Amino acid sequence: MEWRMKEPHIEGPATHDGPESCxxxxxxxxxxxxxxxxxxxxxxxxxxxxxxxxxxDAEGNTDRDATASPWLGPARSExxxxxxxSMRENxxxxxxxxxxxxxxxxxxxxxxxxxxxxxxxxxxxxxxxKSPNKAGQPAAEAAEGRGxxxxxxxxxxxxxxxSRVHGAPSALERVxxxxxxxRKAKFTTLMHHVTVERLSAAFHxxxxxxxxxxxxxxxxxxxxxxxxxxxxxxxxLHRGAYRARPSRRxxxxxxxxxxxxxxxxxxxxxxxxxAVVEVLNAVYETDFLGFSYGFRPGRSQHQxxxxxxxxxxxxxxxWVLDADIRGFFDAIDHGWMQKFLEHRIEDTRLLRLxxxxxxxxxxxxxxxTQSKEGTPQGATVSPLLANLYLHYVxxxxxxxxxxxxxxxxxxxxxxxxxxxxxxxxxxDAERFWRELRERLRSFALELHPEKTRLIxxxxxxxxxxxxxxxxxxxxxxxxxFTHICARTRTGRxxxxxxxxRQRMRDKLREVKTELQRRRHQPLPxxxxxxxxxxxxxxxxxxxxxxxxxxxAFRTQVTxxxxxxxxxxxxxxxxxxxxxxxxxxxxxxxxxxLHPWPIERFRVRTQGKSPVR
Numbered sequence: 001m002e003w004r005m006k007e008p009h010i011e012g013p014a015t016h017d018g019p020e021s022c023x024x025x026x027x028x029x030x031x032x033x034x035x036x037x038x039x040x041x042x043x044x045x046x047x048x049x050x051x052x053x054x055x056x057d058a059e060g061n062t063d064r065d066a067t068a069s070p071w072l073g074p075a076r077s078e079x080x081x082x083x084x085x086s087m088r089e090n091x092x093x094x095x096x097x098x099x100x101x102x103x104x105x106x107x108x109x110x111x112x113x114x115x116x117x118x119x120x121x122x123x124x125x126x127x128x129x130k131s132p133n134k135a136g137q138p139a140a141e142a143a144e145g146r147g148x149x150x151x152x153x154x155x156x157x158x159x160x161x162x163s164r165v166h167g168a169p170s171a172l173e174r175v176x177x178x179x180x181x182x183r184k185a186k187f188t189t190l191m192h193h194v195t196v197e198r199l200s201a202a203f204h205x206x207x208x209x210x211x212x213x214x215x216x217x218x219x220x221x222x223x224x225x226x227x228x229x230x231x232x233x234x235x236x237l238h239r240g241a242y243r244a245r246p247s248r249r250x251x252x253x254x255x256x257x258x259x260x261x262x263x264x265x266x267x268x269x270x271x272x273x274x275a276v277v278e279v280l281n282a283v284y285e286t287d288f289l290g291f292s293y294g295f296r297p298g299r300s301q302h303q304x305x306x307x308x309x310x311x312x313x314x315x316x317x318x319w320v321l322d323a324d325i326r327g328f329f330d331a332i333d334h335g336w337m338q339k340f341l342e343h344r345i346e347d348t349r350l351l352r353l354x355x356x357x358x359x360x361x362x363x364x365x366x367x368x369t370q371s372k373e374g375t376p377q378g379a380t381v382s383p384l385l386a387n388l389y390l391h392y393v394x395x396x397x398x399x400x401x402x403x404x405x406x407x408x409x410x411x412x413x414x415x416x417x418x419x420x421x422x423x424x425x426x427x428d429a430e431r432f433w434r435e436l437r438e439r440l441r442s443f444a445l446e447l448h449p450e451k452t453r454l455i456x457x458x459x460x461x462x463x464x465x466x467x468x469x470x471x472x473x474x475x476x477x478x479x480x481f482t483h484i485c486a487r488t489r490t491g492r493x494x495x496x497x498x499x500x501r502q503r504m505r506d507k508l509r510e511v512k513t514e515l516q517r518r519r520h521q522p523l524p525x526x527x528x529x530x531x532x533x534x535x536x537x538x539x540x541x542x543x544x545x546x547x548x549x550x551x552a553f554r555t556q557v558t559x560x561x562x563x564x565x566x567x568x569x570x571x572x573x574x575x576x577x578x579x580x581x582x583x584x585x586x587x588x589x590x591x592x593l594h595p596w597p598i599e600r601f602r603v604r605t606q607g608k609s610p611v612r
Contacts, residue, residue: 172282179344180286186346191353193279194272196234202274203230206267213266214248214363222267233268240349244356245269247376249364253506261330263362263376273380276353280384283344288387289395294416295383301479302594303604304415305543308422308478309495309597311411317422317458319429322476324451325440328417329382330374332389333444334358337375340392357381373444386416393443394419394436401432413478420478422458429454459493461485480540496545504549507537508556515564523565527586530561534587542593550590558583 171193178185203226208219222229236242247263254260265273281297288296293304311317325331338355345351357379361370375382395414398421402410408424410432423429433454440446453476456465461473462485473485477500486496511533518526534557542550562579594600 172279175279176282176286179283183287186344187283188346190279190283190345190347191238191349194234194237194275196230198275198278199230199234199271200226202271202278205274206270210270211248211250211264213264213269214245215266215268217267219267230271233271237272242268242272242353244353244360246361246363246368247379249362250378260377262378263382265376265379269357269360270380272353273357276350277381277384279350280345284384284388284391287344288391289399291412292387292391292395292414294414294418295387301415301540302543302597302600304413305479305481305497306597306601306604308411308413308420308483309497310601311413311422312458312495313493313598315411315422316409316424317411318456318461319423319426319454320457320476321421321423321429321433321454322452322478323419323421323436324448325417326446326448326451328445329377329386331445332374332385334373336393336443337385337389340388343392354381354385383416389443390414390417393440393445397439398432398436401435405431415479418478420476426454426456457483457485462487481543481546486545494545497543498546499541499549499553504553508553508560511557512560512564515560516567519564519568523582526561527582530557531586531588533557538588538590538593542591544592544594544596547590547592554583554587554590558587 175187175190175193179187203219203222206219210219212218233242245266245268247265250262250264251259252262285297291307293299293301293307334355337358338351341351341354358375359371361368362376363369375385398412402412406423406428408428410424410428411422413420421429421432423432433452437447455474455476457473457476465471465473475482475484477483480500480503481497482500484496484498486494488494511530515526515530518529534554537553538550541553558579561583562574562576565574565579
């Protein structure tokens with residue numbers, strides 16, 4: 001038996017001032033409206049907040065059907081749902097949960113006020129209704145032209161045999177379905193989805209060669225008594241005895257010569273974080289907008305590159321804002337992060353768990369440092385938290401801006417903290433840039449002054465700059481490629497993408513150093529390693545218009561290999577003829593592996609999704 005909430009009375013949205021943590025609009029044709037309609041099914045894992053807040057109104061990139069497909073049934077829960085209160089939404093969001101784990105304390109969040117919209121009357125009684133027998137494809141995936149997001153489903157609470165119920169959804173699928181249908185639903189009991197099976201699967205998904213954290217436990221050591229270790233971790237997690245360990249500080253070189261700090265979590269922290277991320281993805285993958293591509297299930301860097309190329313070709317893009325947020329992962333405000341989580345999550349155990357990870361700190365040279373802001377790069381949970389933070393700070397705001405403020409067309413593509421925005425009019429671009437700086441400053445963020453710039457770019461940029469005697473259009477870098485305004489042999493516009501020079505130099509430097517270390521290995525061993533490396537490099541960079549760069553990379557790798565072999569002995573007489581034979585045997589020839597981006601974008605979106 002399912003539970004159906006009758007539609008309450010809802011008044012119009014209220015206006016408000018100040019930084020809007022969740023403001024957006026639903027202006028897309030056929031887009032789902034806010035609130036729960038009569039006949040929508042509620043899970044007993046959620047509580048309903050009836051005030052019409054707009055944090056969940058807009059997907060922002062795809063038009064949605066107003067009618068959603070029926071749902072198969074409520075997810076099983078250990079505790080019944082807590083009815084929401086419309087009065088709660090007009091009050092302050094509960095403050096950051098105390099570090100000692102006390103639940104239920106509320107108060108002001110250090111001067112930050114939650115942005116809420118309107119008020120509603122009390123909810124009507126909950127009445128039972130018979131569940132439907134079939135469910136179609138979720139409306140979000142159908143509208144966007146993509147399949148179900150990977151990694152969000154599990155067979156927990158599914159059918160024991162296929163003969164009983166064919167195709168019955170798992171527990172996380174039902175959570176995901178409820179999250180999609182009601183953008184204001186708040187989930188009160190999610191921790192029971194972190195099961196022994198999910199923790200065990202998270203362990204097997206880890207790399208066996210991953211560096212250990214502060215606990216010093218390796219993959220092999222933990223696997224020695226895996227079942228007992230996982231069950232003990234599960235028990236401690238659900239009785240509140242689990243304690244997050246500090247991250248071990250490590251550094252990797254950046255492209256500009258500086259060091260990027262990483263936080264290597266303890267092995268058990270990795271397991272719990274991976275399991276929790278899988279559960280949270282079931283909720284937030286339905287909220288994140290279509291132009292967000294970074295670290296999301298079923299999305300990749302090449303999909304972001306395809307969307308950017310399609311936007312430049314198909315939309316009226318004349319100006320490009322190439323932006324980067326300075327020290328984003330280290331600048332995330334914990335107070336705002338907790339408030340953003342509370343828009344959807346009311347499970348106090350899960351909120352305390354995230355707070356433990358944020359406050360765990362880092363261990364460097366035996367000294368512990370408390371973390372008052374930021375989330376460690378390298379932690380499994382950090383990409384999801386980063387996407388969540390920018391979803392409320394940037395995505396919803398920019399989506400609303402381009403619908404309400406922009407005079408011309410605007411395209412947006414974001415991958416983590418690196419994003420590109422294309423504009424039809426320069427006035428729109430300058431205004432967006434100015435207002436974006438103020439928006440980010442309200443949430444303790446700022447644009448990187450050296451990596452953020454506005455350039456003239458697009459189909460007619462070269463022609464217009466030539467008329468003004470300003471030379472060729474400038475280029476910009478995004479996700480490892482330099483984007484260039486070029487022309488085909490017939491004179492048509494061509495968006496040329498070349499591997500960034502600095503990225504290629506850094507990779508060749510790594511190859512040279514490693515070849516010096518391996519030069520005394522047998523030639524077949526060296527050839528196998530180099531062939532694997534070159535194939536991996538081509539797998540990402542072999543895009544149309546980049547074949548000459550691939551050829552240059554292969555030639556330089558062959559040259560470094562020759563020099564390394566000649567240094568094996570003073571009597572070595574390795575010649576170029578012999579080297580060409582070796583490279584022809586072990587190193588693949590460069591060829592384009594990726595289709596034209598606009599064609600792949602059209603196939604992936606099936607013509608149903610507008611440019612993001």
